[in-house]
Amino acid sequence: MKNHTRVSRAAFLLFAIAAHAQAALDDASVAGVVTDVSGTPVRNANVSIQNASGTSVSEQKTDAAGRFTIGHIAPGTYAVVVSAPGFASANSIATTGPDATGAVNVQLARSDVLDVQVNAKRLDQARNGLSPETGSSVYRFSQADIDALPAGADTPLNQVLLQAPGVASDSYGQLHVRGDHADLQYRINGIIIPEPISGFGQTLDTRIIDQVNLLTGALPAQYGYRTAGIVDIRTRTGDTGNGGTVDVFGGSHQTLKTSADVFGSQGPFSYYFSGSLGVDNLGIENPTSGASAIHDHTRQGDAFGYMSYIINPLTRVSLMFGTTSNQFEIPNTPGLPTSFTLNGNTTFDSSQLNETQSELNNFAAVALQGTNGGALDYQVALFTRYTRTQFNPDPVGDLLFNGVASQDFHSNSANGVQADTTWRLNDKHTVRAGLFFQQEHAVFDDSVNVFATDDARNPLSDQPFNIHDSSSKTGYLYSAYVQDEWKLTNKLTLNYGLRYDRMDEYVSASQLSPRIGLVYALTPATTFHAGYARYFTPPAFELLSGSTISRFNGTTNQSPSSQNDPVQPERSHYFDLGVTQRLGSSVTLGLDAYYKKATNLLDEGQFGSALIFTPFNYAYGRVYGLEFSANYRQNNVSAYLNLAYSRAQGKQIDSAQFNFDPQELAYISDHWVYLDHDQRITASFGGTYDLGKTTFTFDGLVGTGLRSGFANTDRLPVYAQINLGVIQHFNQPLIGKFDARLLVINALNRVYELRDGSGIGVGAPQYGPHFAIYAGLTKHF
Structure with missing residues (x-):
């Protein structure tokens, strides 16, 4: 009994120890x-x-x-x-x-937020499906590609596009794609944005871009109106979450620019807003070879907004708007002699001229977009735009140097509707159709001080007088298209269609244009494309004027010629053939050839004192060229090279002849001449190297020079520009994520001349940028 008690106590003790351990x-x-x-x-x-x-x-x-x-x-x-x-x-x-x-x-995350993201992605895919690329050449820039450029999101949009093949640079920020003057169409989220009056400033800020595609070549029937290139922009949105950035950028030429954007969503509603303000002392290219321009201060600001609301999983309504306000001083060239006498005075320091120009561009669009989840996608958009430009002369200096001091005000308002649909009949046929209508109203109000002259164009007095020249005009554009994307086999796709365009503006004209494109995937790595397009391109209505040139006869503003036939729409046949070859997973090569034969070939020139372009026609035109592109991307290294050969020629000017000297008119009527923006060889290149949280980046341009001289019979020398940059990515406690960048423009400081003031429709010399240093800081939220 005693032993049993001891055993029980021991067992209890072991149990207590085990329980305590557990x-x-x-x-x-x-x-x-x-x-x-x-x-x-x-x-x-x-x-x-x-x-x-x-x-x-x-x-x-x-x-x-x-x-x-x-x-x-x-x-x-x-x-x-x-x-x-x-x-x-x-x-x-x-x-x-x-x-x-x-x-x-x-x-x-609320489950409805995830549903909204899924629905937004579905609707984005449906909207992108409204814009086919079959048979055309496409060059793409993602937001990451733009951020990797030396200046990142502070790179102007025109300089981003210069990194694509076949794009040549010109003064005042102009671009020439495949030998055409301007003729670019800008689309934002599938909606055509009416073009502003030509000026120096950029209307769209690069930071709003999620992806931008440049489409060239023989375009499908969906694309008309402007056809040298389609700048197809997909904007950033707030569908994927909340955030934003604040950016400060500055450096040489007293440059200072501040920018910010914010994005987010609340249930089915999402938004994206951005804005920037900037000043510098190199708003327009320097007319001299000096490092700093005289009288070249600029103030520029812009804002953009995009809002969308998902009504149901298959329907979305969106609103976008943008505004840009730019103020420019026109740079001066010192040491110029005066040509006229004003109130007995014949002297004026040309470095003290005070010419300015202001630009305002506003646009907005509301769109209803939807899908049935399978066969049918659609988007219907209403859009509006108002743009104005005002040139303010130096009232004394311009009279002494030019004999004319003209205050020019141009404005244009446009309103319209665009509808696009996609209907997937079956696995082989996808039918697309759409309509476009636009009404424009242009106003021209010029106040011109001039001197009276005799028949020999000699001044009769040193006392100026004023001529008020004003006019207005309303014009209309109509378009409709239908096309079928036919998958003949798993490797061969045919896209064929018809497009109808009509214009009722200063002239009335129309055209039915066939389009056809083929894409053949010979192997998973080799793709051929070929296409033909008939194009109908109206002149830029906002640049045309109904003023009577005879009003200035007997004055220092009298035109060289009295002939003024109306500017006609360009009609052309366009052929394109290309191949894309992938070499492994890292290298992609492309080769593309094109040829355009045109009647009433459109071109533009600066003929007056205001830096506003005027359209005119060559009766005959031919443009042809060859493009090569190479892209490399592997791990932490990327690089690209584009090389283009182009010829652009016209013969016999048959509209707006009053802008031209009679000797040039006579020569061009019997000779094929090069267009002023013709450049035989154009190259662009660049690359990045990531080392930890540091990115080294560069880009560059090379060109054989634009045309110059009498009837564009000469050309300017070869030029080159290389830009270098380094970007450091930080993620610090308390501060969070931010990027710092340092960049050098024209690192080799090769001074080159874009224009020398001669050539058809060329107003003044312009030089490329000198060596300059900039820095930027971007904070991410």
Whole structure:
């Protein structure tokens, strides 16, 4: 009996020791808080603690503050799985030890937010499907590509496009794609944005871009109106989350630019807003070879907004708007002699001229876009735009140097509707159709001070007088198209269609234009494309004027010629053939050839004192060329090279002849002449190298020179420009993510001349930028 009692006591003692040991083992805990994306606590969320095998060890509900504490678990690593009605489930990892609590914070996204993101992506894909690329040449820039440029998002849009093949640079920020003057169409999220009056400033800020595609060649029937290139922009949105950036950029020429954007969503509503303000002392290219221009201060600002609301999973309404306001001083050339006498005075320091120009561009569009989830996609958009430009002369200096001091005001308002649809008949046929209508109203109001002259164009007096020249005009554009994308085989796709265009402006004209394009995937790595397009290109209505040139006869503003036939739309046949070859996963090569034969070939020139372009026609035109592109991307290295050969010629000017000297008119009537923007060889190149959180980047341009001299019979020398940059990415405690960049423009400081003031429709000399240093800082939120 005594022995039995001792055994029982020993067993009890062992049991007590084992229980205490197990309690010690199970004395760990996990605690935390559950919130939604806005930081609001989520009550009654179910929190499950799971071990490595996925077995639930313990569960608990969160309290009113979203908090939970689960104790008496063994030390170790656990998965914390949280679910709640109306939210998507989420999980986190917690590690706990003896007498230690593993702390976690779990954020739940409402399930309707995920639905909104899925719906937005579905609608984006449907909208992109409205814009085919079959048979045309496409060059793409992503937001990452733009950020990797030396100036990043502070790179003007025209300089981004210069990195594409076949794009040549000109003064005042002009671009020439495949030998055409301007003739670029800008689309934002599939909606055509009416073009502004030509000026120096950029209307669209690069930072709004998520992706931009440049389409050239034989375009499908969907694309008309402007056809040298389609700048197809997909903007950033707030569909994927909340955030924003603040950017400060500055450096040489007293440059200072501040920019910001913000984006986000709340349920089915999403938004993106951006804006920038900048000043510098090199707003327009320097007319001299000096490092700093005289009288070249500029102030520029812009804003953009995009808002969308998903009505239901298959329908979305969106609103976008933009505004740009630019103020420019016109740079001066010192030491110029005067040519006229004003009130007995014949002297004026040309470095003290005070000419200015202001530009304002506003646009807005509202769109209803939808899909039935399969066969049918559509987008209907209403758009409006107002643009104005005002040139202010130096009232004394311009009379002494030019004999004319003209204050020119041009404005244009445009309103219209665009509708595009896609109907997938079956696996082989996708039919697209659409309509476009635009009404424009242009106003011209010029106040011109001139001197009276005799028949020999000699001044009769040194006392000027004023002629008020004003006019207005309303014009209309109509378009319709239908096309079928036919998958003949798994490798061969045919896109064929018809487009009808009509214009009722200063002249009335129309055309039915066939389009056909082929894409043949010979192998997964080799793709051929070929196409033919008949184009109908109206002249830029906002640049045409109904003023009577005879009003200035007998004055210093009398035109060289009295002939003024109306500017006609350009009609052309366009042929394109190309091949793309992938070499492994890193290298892509492209080769493309094109030929355009035109009647009433459109061109533009600067003929007056205001830096506003005037359209005119060559009766006959021919443009042809060859483009090569190479892209390399692997791991932390990327590079590209584009090389283009182009010839652009015209013969016999048959409109707006009053702008030309009679000798030039006579020569051009019997000779094929090069267009002023013709450049035989154009090259662009660049690349990046990522080393940890540092990116080294460069880009460059090379050209054989634009045309110059009498009837463009000469050309300017070869030029080259290389830009270097380094970008450092930071992610610091308290501060968070931000980027710093340093860049050098024209690192080799090769001074080159874009224009020398001669050539058809060329107003003044312009030089490329000198060596300059800039820096930028971007904070991400």
